[in-house]
Amino acid sequence: MSNICIEVNNLSKRFLVLKGEKTFLRTLKAVFRRQPLKKEIWVLHDISFSIKKGEKLAIIGCNGCGKTTLLRILTGIYGKTFGYLKINVEPKALFKFWVGLNGELSVMDNIYLFGAVHGMDRHFLKENMDKILDMAELYELKYSSLKELSNGQMQRLALSVFFQTKSNFLIFDESLVFVDQAFANKCEKYFEDLAYSDKTVIMTSHNSSFLRKYCRTAIWLEEGRIRMSGEANHVIDKYEEQVKLYG
Amino acid sequence: MFLKQLKTRFSKLFIKSNRHLFRELVFAKFKITDHNSVLGILWNVIVPISMMAILYFVFRSTFEHQINAYPFYILIGLAVINFFTTATSHIIKLFSSNRELILNASISREIFILSDLTIPIYKFIIELIICLAFSIFYGFFSLRLILLIPLLFSYIAFVVGTGIILSLIYCFARDIEHIWFILCRIFLFVTPIFYKLEKLPHLMHKIIYIFNPLVPFLISFREIFIREDGINIINYSYALLFGGFFFILGYLIFIFLENVAMEKA
Numbered sequence: 001m002s003n004i005c006i007e008v009n010n011l012s013k014r015f016l017v018l019k020g021e022k023t024f025l026r027t028l029k030a031v032f033r034r035q036p037l038k039k040e041i042w043v044l045h046d047i048s049f050s051i052k053k054g055e056k057l058a059i060i061g062c063n064g065c066g067k068t069t070l071l072r073i074l075t076g077i078y079g080k081t082f083g084y085l086k087i088n089v090e091p092k093a094l095f096k097f098w099v100g101l102n103g104e105l106s107v108m109d110n111i112y113l114f115g116a117v118h119g120m121d122r123h124f125l126k127e128n129m130d131k132i133l134d135m136a137e138l139y140e141l142k143y144s145s146l147k148e149l150s151n152g153q154m155q156r157l158a159l160s161v162f163f164q165t166k167s168n169f170l171i172f173d174e175s176l177v178f179v180d181q182a183f184a185n186k187c188e189k190y191f192e193d194l195a196y197s198d199k200t201v202i203m204t205s206h207n208s209s210f211l212r213k214y215c216r217t218a219i220w221l222e223e224g225r226i227r228m229s230g231e232a233n234h235v236i237d238k239y240e241e242q243v244k245l246y247g
Numbered sequence: 248m249f250l251k252q253l254k255t256r257f258s259k260l261f262i263k264s265n266r267h268l269f270r271e272l273v274f275a276k277f278k279i280t281d282h283n284s285v286l287g288i289l290w291n292v293i294v295p296i297s298m299m300a301i302l303y304f305v306f307r308s309t310f311e312h313q314i315n316a317y318p319f320y321i322l323i324g325l326a327v328i329n330f331f332t333t334a335t336s337h338i339i340k341l342f343s344s345n346r347e348l349i350l351n352a353s354i355s356r357e358i359f360i361l362s363d364l365t366i367p368i369y370k371f372i373i374e375l376i377i378c379l380a381f382s383i384f385y386g387f388f389s390l391r392l393i394l395l396i397p398l399l400f401s402y403i404a405f406v407v408g409t410g411i412i413l414s415l416i417y418c419f420a421r422d423i424e425h426i427w428f429i430l431c432r433i434f435l436f437v438t439p440i441f442y443k444l445e446k447l448p449h450l451m452h453k454i455i456y457i458f459n460p461l462v463p464f465l466i467s468f469r470e471i472f473i474r475e476d477g478i479n480i481i482n483y484s485y486a487l488l489f490g491g492f493f494f495i496l497g498y499l500i501f502i503f504l505e506n507v508a509m510e511k512a
Contacts, residue, residue: 015510075353079506095351104279116271117352119264 002088005051005169005200006074011083013044013069013224043069044224046083053089053168054198058211058232060239061221067204068095070221071173074202089200092118093171097158103147107138107157110146114161128164135186136160156183163190169200176205208236256502260355268354272362280366291373298325306441314443316473319381323472324440326374327465331406332431334367338410339427342418342508349509356505360411368403375399378472387474394471394478401490402464408490408497409460415500418508438465463489 016038020026030037044066051057059067072078073085075093100117101110111132115125125132133139136156138149146154155178162175176187194201195214205211211218211232218235220228228235259265281287299322311317338360342349345359375395382388416423438461444452456462463486470478 072350077350077353090353093351093353096347099347099351102275102279104282105275109275109278113271113275116264116268117348117354119267121263121267122271 003053005053005055005087005089006091007050007084007086007088008074009048009084011044011047011070011073011085012042012081013066013073013078014081015041015043017041042224044073047224047226049219049226049229051200051202053200055217056195056201056215057203058215058218058236059202059204059221060208060211060218060236061227062243065221066224067221068173071095071171071202071204075171089169090167091169091171091200091202092162092165092167093173094118094158094162094175095173097155097175098151101146101154101158103145105146107133107142107144107146107149110157111161114158115164118162118165119167120161120165125161125164132157132160132164135163137183152178152180152183155179159183159187163187168198170194170202172201172203172205174204174206176207176210208240212236253502256355260357265355265358269358269362272358273365276362276366277369291370292377295322295325295329295374295377302441310442313446315475316381316385316387319378319385319387319473320469321441322374322381323378323469324438324465326371326378327402327461327468328434328438328440329374330367330371330402331409331461332434333370334364334406335410335413335427336431337363337367338407339413339417339424341410341414346509356501356509360407364403364407364410382472385473387472389474391471391474391478394483395468397487398464398467398471398483401487402468403490404494405460405464405490408493408495411497411501415504415508418511434459434461438462440465460489460493 018037019039022037026037029035047070059070061067069078071093072095073080074087075091076087100114102113105113108129111129112122112125116122130139133142136153136159138153138157141149141153146157149157159175159179176184179187191210191214201214203211203215215232217230218232219226220235220239228238284290286293299318302321302325303318306321307317314320341359341363345363348354349356349359379388379392382392413423413427437455437459439455444455444462444466447455463482466479467483467486470476470483
């Protein structure tokens with residue numbers, strides 16, 4: 001059986017973006033003169049790498065370098081434009097924490113809904129309800145409507161549910177941004193366990209000490225291309241040098 | 248190649264986690280629908296009955312002598328058109344209203360179509376149950392009501408197919424929402440809800456039958472519920488085939504365009 005979770009070869013992704021402000025007149029002109037209203041933007045160019053089972057990979061790079069797009073392709077949300085992509089293990093990804101939560105429902109109902117979005121069934125979530133509510137520190141508010149919670153509380157709830165997933169391949173895209181120190185300490189325990197588990201993990205974050213601590217390998221993306229890949233500390237050092245030099 | 252892709256798609260669609268997600272989305276929709284409502288589920292009975300009463304009192308002097316069981320006749324028409332307009336209005340914003348979830352979780356997009364449809368289907372079924380009660384009241388209840396089951400599936404398929412096509416067009420041109428609003432108002436009048444199609448001039452009758460896709464369904468629903476004459480098998484079969492055809496057409500377009508539509512939504 002293959003030891004590779006995901007294999008990517010010369011993967012590229014193109015988006016079409018508007019050349020200028022879209023007006024009715026410009027749309028008409030574009031139709032009659034057969035001039036395209038949009039231009040191509042290549043978000044990812046010739047990306048090649050593979051992830052072994054159990055690997056802990058960090059993806060670093062400045063905003064807009066293509067990290068989230070790459071992760072969305074790996075999770076099957078976006079299709080690729082060119083290249084080869086083989087996914088042997090389906091990942092479970094946490095992108096924006098609020099996606100899958102519904103303000104009109106109670107905290108408990110949101111646990112079921114958010115859990116289902118991330119592949120967990122009601123029976124499993126019922127069994128782990130106390131654990132989730134304890135971790136999120138929302139036990140007293142379990143029947144309250146989600147809209148009564150602060151953003152921080154919602155994030156704690158979402159992370160506490162997502163941490164229960166049994167998937168062997170996890171993706172975290174800037175998931176710990178905005179988390180307060182007390183909850184960050186709780187998350188440490190989870191990520192420490194994860195770092196020593198046989199699960200495959202991909203993380204993106206602008207917190208380099210966090211990535212150094214839990215990832216063994218890293219890929220540095222720059223303008224949609226792989227600038228460097230290899231041992232996490234080395235790649236992150238080089239990236240930080242670059243950031244210090246050029247901002 | 249395409250068939251293989253379709254097979255993979257279906258096998259992925261019916262996996263356990265998708266079934267759980269569908270169930271949770273449906274639970275959520277039901278909880279939100281009757282949230283903070285005093286009469287709750289009763290509104291599903293009050294609205295069609297009151298609409299039927301209004302149309303009956305407005306048009307009874309003109310049409311009641313031409314049509315047997317006129318209130319029941321109106322009610323069937325309202326149930327059929329209400330489902331069509333509410334379900335298509337729900338699905339038309341499928342991509343834009345679920346954009347965040349579609350872009351941030353790897354979920355089969357069909358799950359959103361199905362979950363968006365549950366409330367309109369639930370309301371339609373309640374309206375059909377009211378129709379059943381009326382058929383007992385008028386003494387029309389018979390075994391022929393079994394024919395409702397395939398017709399119901401076919402009608403839902405037709406509405407889903409239409410809704411999917413509209414939702415894809417909506418991603419490219421949002422004008423379709425306004426155009427559809429106007430078309431739905433037109434459908435109210437060019438569908439024989441409160442009048443009899445046969446009473447129209449022959450040419451008008453033909454035009455409405457050919458160009459209004461709701462008419463074959465409505466005729467079949469009425470022929471099954473109101474036991475007057477026999478059932479027009481050609482019309483009934485046409486309705487069944489038409490529903491299936493529209494569903495397949497909508498779904499194929501959806502498969503080809505869903506990624507482009509998602510990026511545009």
